[in-house]
Amino acid sequence: MAQTLEHLSRKNDTLTSIRGIVHTMKTLSAINAAPYEQAAESIEAYHRTVLQGLAAFVYRTGGMSQLTEVTQPAQRLLVAFGSDHGLCGNYNELVAGAVVQYTQKQPMLQQHILCIGSRLANALYEHDFIPDAILMPPASADGIGRLAGDIVTHIERLGRGQALAYLAVTLIFTQRAKHGYQETVIRPLLPLDEALLQPQQRWSSRSLPDYTMRTKDLLASLIRNHVFASVFRASAEAMVTENATRLALMQQAEQSVDEQLDAVQQDLNSVRQDEITNELMDIVIGHLAKL
Structure with a gap:
């Protein structure tokens, strides 16, 4: 015609x-990704310091019995990071699918889901998964610390103050892949990786480490900071990936x-x-x- x-x-x-x-929108996505990427790099440096402290602690104590109380946790918490912003494709559907697949492959435990983003919660509802709680994603890089603190508080509350003994925690988020694509990452957080508990392999300095705090208090602080840094890093990477996906x-x-x-x-x-x-x-x- x-x-x-x-x-x-x-x-x-x-x-x-x-x-x-x-x-x-393309320009905003490129601009918004930069602060999140900087936050991810900054927390990596902080996390390395925390891991060094944990290595020093394990070396100094020769391996604590408290560190091995995590063999059979009674509960599992999945922390899934989604997006509440549009124009990023099937971002939330991919994360929800990863939650479903991971749950089907794991042994039956009392399961809890902490969902980041209401749109991800809706995607989980379609698979008959009901989150225990829904937290809002950060609106800026400054909000990542707030979100990470809320997640750590939820972990401690659910673990009754002894998350190592009672709780297995897994992070599910997206990260950047080649050629502008994204991939879903499933990263166990608790129980602690056995590699972190090897005193002979985790301390390379000739200076012998020492500490003055109470052993349990120091251990609790190191683990809490390890969890915080890991959650912070996952949140920052998820936000970078969201903006990168929107940009593509x-x-x-x-x-x-x-x-x-x-x-x-x-x-x-x-x-x-x-x-x-x-x-x-x-x-x-x-x-x-x-x-």
Whole structure:
């Protein structure tokens, strides 16, 4: 069906407006990802210090019996990181699918789910999974610490102050993959990795470590900071991935809009040329008719 000049002009204006919105969203995604990435790098340095402290503690004590009380936890907590922002594809559906698959492969324990984001909660509801609690994702990099603190508090409350003995904790989040893709990561947090409890392998300095705090208080503090840093890192990486995913989708959308704009511009030029040609022919025919 032939399109009129007016219709093509409106379509061109609409596509131009859409392209402006897409370009703005793409720019915002690139800008928003940077603070989260910086936060992830910063917490990595802090986490290395905490792990060094844990290595020193284990080396100094030669392996504490408190550290091995985690062999048979009675409960399992899944901390799943989703997104409450749109334009990031099937982000929440992928995380919800990972929760379902992980749960089906694990031994039957009393299961709890801590969900980050109401949209992820809706995705879990579709699989008949009901989260124990729903926390809001951070609106900025400054909110990651708040979220990590809330998660640690929830872990301690659920573990009755002895999360090592009563609770297995697993983090499920997304991280960046090659070529702008994303992948779902399932990372056990508690019980502690056995590699962290090997005194002969975890201390390389010739200076012998020592401490003055009560052993249980120091151990509790080290583990709490390890959990906090791990949760903080997972949250920051999830936010970086969300923005990276949105950026990739906006780039695809921008390319698609550009292709449509080119096609409309060609049609517009063709219709304009036809109208000009018709007007010239009318003038010529009118002039010839007067002769």
